[in-house]
Amino acid sequence: MSEQLELFDVTIIGGGPAGMYTAFYSGMRDLKTKLIEAKEELGGRMLIYPEKVIWDVGGVTPILCGQLIQQLEQQARTFDPTIVLGQQIVEQERQEDGTYILTSATGERHWTRTVILAIGYGILQMAKLEIEGAERYEVTNLHYTVQELEPFRGKAVLISGGGDSAVDWANALEGIASSVTVVHRREKFGGHEKNVAKMKASSVQIKVPYAVSQLHSTSGETIDTVTIKHTETGETELLQVDAVVVNHGLKSDFGPLREWGLDMGDWCVSVSGRLETNLPGIFAAGDFVDYSSKVRLIAGTFTDAVLALNSAKLYMDPDAPHAAYVSSHNDRFKEKNKALGLTAE
Incomplete structure (x- = not known):
């Protein structure tokens, strides 16, 4: 050598x-x-x-x-x-x-x-939200992980995903955020059974089978509404949000x-x-x-x-x-x- x-x-x-x-x-x-x-x-x-x-x-x-x-x-x-x-x-x-x-x-x-x-x-690498223009909100209120809970206090939080992380963050933020809505494209959640049961028994709003289809912003800087689409019927719904957390694996x-x-x-x-x-x-x-x-x-x-x-x-x-x-x-x-x-x- x-x-x-x-x-x-x-x-x-x-x-x-x-x-x-x-x-x-x-x-x-x-x-x-x-x-x-x-x-x-x-x-x-x-x-x-x-x-x-x-x-x-x-x-x-x-x-x-x-x-x-x-x-x-x-x-x-x-x-x-x-x-x-x-x-x-x-x-x-x-x-x-x-x-x-x-x-x-x-x-x-x-x-x-x-x-x-x-x-x-x-x-x-975190799997990103596959919506055109989503990356512009990553510096404001689109999150792929939760580093601290306190910044979400009193906010309307939408969580996209149905695995362990999505369920865990829903349970952790329930009671801290003003509201928590979980959007998942399938009826069944992939998280641990006990944690899923806890989420379903709480004030967390569950939207299944839905997927996030559009992000909207009046300021151009932060997301203020989200369109979700039913994966079977195509029906859409508009949700008011302060923060979006994406847990797609x-x-x-x-x-x-x-x-x-x-x-x-x-x-x-x-x-x-x-x-x-x-x-x-x-x-x-x-x-x-x-x-x-x-x-x-x-x-x-x-x-x-x-x-x-x-x-x-x-x-x-x-x-x-x-x-x-x-x-x-x-x-x-x-x-x-x-x-x-x-x-x-």
Whole structure:
């Protein structure tokens, strides 16, 4: 190698919950760790929903998604991994000695013994409202995500969509907005049954099967009325609005990763029960993986991280213990516990 690159034991690609927890657990196993994230901040898909309340992480009481990101990042930094932001890895090249050179879209190179892919659904973009001229309102009152609830207080809000996000925001804004109307092109909603039932039992107005067909503005700057059209009869209705929230899902782009030779479907990579991909020395965790007992919860992501990292450790050292000692018996935490005043001197 003509250039001088620093060799890492593990390089994690992706800075969402799977990547961050993998970085923490890699430190527990005393591995030289690097985490590379394409965006300029950690959090992955969770960054889209900072105001959502998360209930289903074991041992964590209800917490805002944004706060959970902060806690995951703090945990990820426990053993001082190298964290690189703003680099999308597009190319991998396996060397004669089995190590990998990873290259970013802007030409930076990284050298590593193993790779753990924690890239979720790739580069995500919100599916836009396919109405001519809609983009002009994105700087005012057309929203594709809800960063804060308070700006919607006392407003008439229309939500277009019928999946988890649309239902969740309807429930979150009900009682804050003056009115919430959900417009969905199908009779059946795709959100979790309990949340759908809560929405239907509330003051949220539901318009099905309808779709947003036109946006109107008297000022030319903000939307003040919306035309919705019945998807079967073609009947239209005009609704007064102060804000429009569009939740039509996400578009995923894996870019050049599809050229790596991974065994991939439309959304996921197939892995073994040990989170091994079909490429030697490359493992995967989180939403990016698919296997028979996969649990698609944040809590399940943490298990993926542990399994993938343990497999990477054994790939490098087949005689190593199969897992890290738990934190209560792990020497790596002794001094940290003392610093926190949690153990006797």
